Every structure is written in C-alpha cells, then in structure tokens.
Amino acid sequence: MSGEQQAYDLICIGGGSGGIATARRAAAHGARCAVVESERLGGTCVNVGCVPKKIMWQAAETAETLRRAQDYAFQPIDPTLDWPALTQARDAYIERLNGIYDRNLDRSGVDVIRGHARFTDPHTIEVDGQRYQAERFVIATGGVPGRPGIPGGDLGIDSDGFFAMQERPQRVAVVGAGYIAVELAGVLHALGSEVSLVVRREKPLRDFDEAIQNAYVEAIGAHGPTLVSHFTPAGLEAGWGGYNLYAEDGRSLEGLDQVIWAVGRLPNTDELGLVAAGVSADERGTIPVDDWQATNQPHIFALGDVTDNPYPLTPVAIAAGRRLADRLWGGQGDRRLDYRDVPTVVFTHPPIGTVGLTEAQARAQYGEAVRIHETAFVPMDYALAPAEDKQRSTMKLVCVGESERLVGIHLFGVGSDEMLQGFAVALRMGATKSDLDDTVAIHPTSAEELVTMS
Numbered sequence: 001m002s003g004e005q006q007a008y009d010l011i012c013i014g015g016g017s018g019g020i021a022t023a024r025r026a027a028a029h030g031a032r033c034a035v036v037e038s039e040r041l042g043g044t045c046v047n048v049g050c051v052p053k054k055i056m057w058q059a060a061e062t063a064e065t066l067r068r069a070q071d072y073a074f075q076p077i078d079p080t081l082d083w084p085a086l087t088q089a090r091d092a093y094i095e096r097l098n099g100i101y102d103r104n105l106d107r108s109g110v111d112v113i114r115g116h117a118r119f120t121d122p123h124t125i126e127v128d129g130q131r132y133q134a135e136r137f138v139i140a141t142g143g144v145p146g147r148p149g150i151p152g153g154d155l156g157i158d159s160d161g162f163f164a165m166q167e168r169p170q171r172v173a174v175v176g177a178g179y180i181a182v183e184l185a186g187v188l189h190a191l192g193s194e195v196s197l198v199v200r201r202e203k204p205l206r207d208f209d210e211a212i213q214n215a216y217v218e219a220i221g222a223h224g225p226t227l228v229s230h231f232t233p234a235g236l237e238a239g240w241g242g243y244n245l246y247a248e249d250g251r252s253l254e255g256l257d258q259v260i261w262a263v264g265r266l267p268n269t270d271e272l273g274l275v276a277a278g279v280s281a282d283e284r285g286t287i288p289v290d291d292w293q294a295t296n297q298p299h300i301f302a303l304g305d306v307t308d309n310p311y312p313l314t315p316v317a318i319a320a321g322r323r324l325a326d327r328l329w330g331g332q333g334d335r336r337l338d339y340r341d342v343p344t345v346v347f348t349h350p351p352i353g354t355v356g357l358t359e360a361q362a363r364a365q366y367g368e369a370v371r372i373h374e375t376a377f378v379p380m381d382y383a384l385a386p387a388e389d390k391q392r393s394t395m396k397l398v399c400v401g402e403s404e405r406l407v408g409i410h411l412f413g414v415g416s417d418e419m420l421q422g423f424a425v426a427l428r429m430g431a432t433k434s435d436l437d438d439t440v441a442i443h444p445t446s447a448e449e450l451v452t453m454s
Helices: 017-028 043-048 050-066 083-107 179-190 210-223 314-329 359-369 414-428 431-435
Strands: 006-012 035-036 111-114 117-121 125-126 130-139 143-145 172-175 194-198 226-228 233-239 240-247 252-257 259-260 265-268 300-302 344-346 352-355 369-376 392-399 406-414
Touching: 006 017, 006 233, 006 314, 017 035, 017 043, 017 083, 017 314, 043 050, 043 083, 050 083, 050 179, 083 111, 125 233, 130 314, 172 179, 172 240, 172 252, 179 194, 179 344, 194 431, 210 226, 210 352, 210 359, 210 406, 240 259, 252 352, 352 414, 359 369, 359 392, 359 406, 392 431, 406 414
Parallel strands: 006 035, 006 130, 035 111, 130 300, 172 194, 172 259, 194 226
Antiparallel strands: 117 125, 125 130, 143 265, 233 240, 240 252, 344 352, 352 406, 369 392, 392 406
C-alpha cells in the first residue's frame, strides 16, 4: 500500500450507468462519494451496448428506407455503406459521451478513481496499491459476454468484438437466442451481410410472449436473416475458405467470415475479492440481493447485471441506484425499486416492445380469469410496398378479471419501441381494456390499434 488511506461515505465499484447514477444522487444528498472504474466511463451500455447498438440499428433502418424508397416512386436506390466511416463516427460519438460522464461526475463532486478495485476487508478496497475505505459500497460492475466451452470457441467474437469489427463480414453466423443475438443478426442482415441466426432450440426469444416469438419468426422467414434451429455448436474451425461451425448432430455452416457468440452474459465479479468482503455469490458469480439491493453484508449493496434481478437493463440499474441513494442519504426510508412491469424493447427489424406478463405467465397466475385481445395488420408504412415486401405488425393485450385489467402488452412492428412507453405507464397505473376503448384513437397510426382492438 502506498499513500494515505482515503475514506468516503460511499464508493461505487463500477463506472457504468448504475454506479454513476447512484454516486451522483448520493452526492446530491450530501454524501462524499467516489466511483472506481478501470475502463471508459459509461460501462457496457455506453461503450459496447445500448448506445452503439442503437446507432448501428439506425444505420440499418436507414438502409432499409433507402431500399424501399421506390415504393414511393423514387428512382431505385442501391446504397453503398462505408463501414469504417460509420464506425468512426459512432466511436467519436461514444467518446463525447465518455467526456460528458466525466464532467458530470466532477460537477457533482464525485471523485473518479481509475483502476481495478478489490476488497481487502468488508470496509476497504485496494486500487492499484492505494487503499480506500467507505461506510457503504455499491457493487455495479456489470456483466461480460459469455462463450461456449467448445473446441475453437475462442476463434469467434462476442458482442464486444462486434463493435470492434473493422469491416462488415459478408457471411456470418450469430449464435444465440436472446435479444442481443437477434439485434446483431438483424443489423448485419439489413446492412448487407448474409446472416444465419443459430439457436439451440426451435425459436429465439423464448422468454417473450408466444405471439411475439411467432411474429418474429414469421418476419425473418419472409425477409431474413436465416434461422437455423436445433443447432447446438460442438466446434469451430478456421479453414482456407473461412470459419466452419459444427453442430452436435453433424450439421455444419461452412465458409463463414465471422462467428459471433451471443450466448449470454456473466456477472463481472471474479476479481472483486468478494470473499475478503464477506459477500456471498453463487457459482456464476451472481450476487444475491434483497428488496433493498443489500447483499448479505448490510453495508454493501449491489445492483444491475451483477445481481439476480430479472431485468438486466440500463434504466433498471439507474432506477435502483437512485432509489437506493434516496433511501440511504435522502431520508426516503421506503424508497426502493419495484421490479414489476418493467417495459423493454428489442431492436429487431421492426422492433419488439413488451411490458408485464406474457399470456403463459398470466394463465399460471390467474387461470381462467385471463382474457386475450390480439391483432395483426400491415401498417401504413408498407401500404405501397409490393405484397412480398409487406411487413406485418402484431399486438397483444393480456387482461385479467371482469374489469379486464391490463397485465401485459406485447408489440411487434413499426414504432413499437416508441409507443410502448406511454402504454407502460397506463398498465402500471392499473388501466383496463375499457380505459383503452374509451380513449380516442390517433388516426392513421399503428398505435391506434391498441385502443381500437376488439
């Protein structure tokens, strides 16, 4: 150890969205705070997640709009993508955001400690030889991409590697069934790659409502990428013609320019010295917390992707951290995050929006009291498109009881990402189907289908 030991009211380990939000809110309440971060500020979301992903998605949407311009009597357009220019502009934008985070922490009076933190005892961490003490800690170190333990698994790249690609691969396999997999597969397909979406079971997005799963599978069946089902990877080899991905059943995908693993994420807790802090974690490194974000050590809290919360989403980590700071330093004794009815969007093409219970979850909880309303239609965005290019939207309401209280809203189609937020507020407030029916529709929009559904 070198130098004088420093003490804080709160140290947030991890300079991602959750850690930064917690520290800034606590500092606003008068706490002396620090954030420890070894990489760029902003964490996964800002640097290799939500933000750069959305930029790539918008590029893909722009490409699709250019291709469809002739539907509206424009001369056919064959756009050419300058991948290096796109990624350079994206990375410059991210760098500006890193600077904004740094300046905001400075304005809030939060110290930034650069380096890897490791507990040496329950009240002390060490960062590059310097020790720091705190009355309380928040662990918000996020997650890291997982990889399959198969021969040649290290030859592929993960979602972090996707954002480091210097050129667009022409033939690529994206392996995974979750939202990261379908998002990356959709972006690459729309930007011109030949994409195989490889899943171990029949369909991707298994945690979503069945109507959404089916709508997505129908859409990619008509427009791409190519779904490869029941394919359990057994090995990856590099050959003269590219990468060859082999399945346990003997099938193979050969001549690939790239293989992207999107097979889940693991809590980033291995190097934290949790044993020295007395903090419990499971075999995956996940830290169990109670309803107040507390670990088994009452002065050490955890939030975001290192915990067992059901929503590994940036806004969830921010909300949990701010409420924690309000409770501990802001005098709001009952303040905590209610992990109920959290809305989420998957940036497929078109996007998915969902909040509340799936039909299966609702039936398991409420049985025969469940009422379903569902519709499928071609939105006006495709009114002038040839029949083979039309993209259908799907909407589903899951209701309960005689009053038909809304407990689930599931959307797939143009604009789902933007329209869901307001309807999520209505659901959380206890809106019923009749509340939607009594709301005057905005015409012509896709959103009106939610208030005119029979």
